[in-house]
Amino acid sequence: MIVIQPFATVDTAHVNEVKKALSQHYALQVVILPTQPLPRTAQTQYIPEIARLGLGNRYRADTLLRHLKAMKPKGADYIIGLTNQDISSTKRIKGKIKHPTWLYTDWGLFGLGARPGESCVVSTFRLYRYTDEAGMRKRLRKIAIHEIGHNIGLRHCPKAHCLMRDALEKMQTIDEAKEALCDSCRRIVKKRIQ
Ligand SMILES: [Zn+2]
Numbered sequence: 001m002i003v004i005q006p007f008a009t010v011d012t013a014h015v016n017e018v019k020k021a022l023s024q025h026y027a028l029q030v031v032i033l034p035t036q037p038l039p040r041t042a043q044t045q046y047i048p049e050i051a052r053l054g055l056g057n058r059y060r061a062d063t064l065l066r067h068l069k070a071m072k073p074k075g076a077d078y079i080i081g082l083t084n085q086d087i088s089s090t091k092r093i094k095g096k097i098k099h100p101t102w103l104y105t106d107w108g109l110f111g112l113g114a115r116p117g118e119s120c121v122v123s124t125f126r127l128y129r130y131t132d133e134a135g136m137r138k139r140l141r142k143i144a145i146h147e148i149g150h151n152i153g154l155r156h157c158p159k160a161h162c163l164m165r166d167a168l169e170k171m172q173t174i175d176e177a178k179e180a181l182c183d184s185c186r187r188i189v190k191k192r193i194q
């Protein structure tokens with residue numbers, strides 16, 4: 001079973017969209033939990049350069065993953081948190097923070113999922129750029145399917161249009177992906193969840 005944890009004040013229509021997408025792609029029951037506030041412990045530290053970009057109030061995605069894992073109900077295999085707030089994580093390359101460090105210490109994300117793991121989180125905050133509501137929802141569906149894919153154990157996939165392709169910091173990668181896993185990713189999912 002997958003449970004969806006909506007964080008206030010994410011749009012209910014977006015929560016339902018994610019439920020639909022996950023039910024269509026994974027042979028698991030999908031249940032929506034009652035909305036909760038975002039944990040204050042996940043709020044980011046103040047970084048002046050980030051605040052100047054108007055991106056001060058963010059939540060650490062890795063803290064959210066731990067929080068979600070701890071609140072996952074018994075009987076659920078995976079928990080996905082949904083928020084309309086900006087989420088971020090420290091981006092490292094071979095253990096070192098990517099340069100410029102002021103930017104990558106608190107790098108904004110679309111989503112993050114433990115691999116393999118039991119929790120993932122998706123933010124709608126960055127999904128409206130250069131698109132309308134319909135385009136935004138397409139992105140949201142793809143990112144949710146991608147992050148649960150990581151939880152199930154999927155790595156980034158080299159196939160051009162596979163949904164498990166690494167977005168490489170670009171929305172374009174997500175827009176170009178089909179809402180489908182390639183055959184080899186699908187085979188791995190089948191093995192793990194059936
Ligand atoms: Zn990924």
Ligand SMILES: [Zn+2]
Nearest residue numbers: 157162182185
């Ligand atoms: Zn693939």
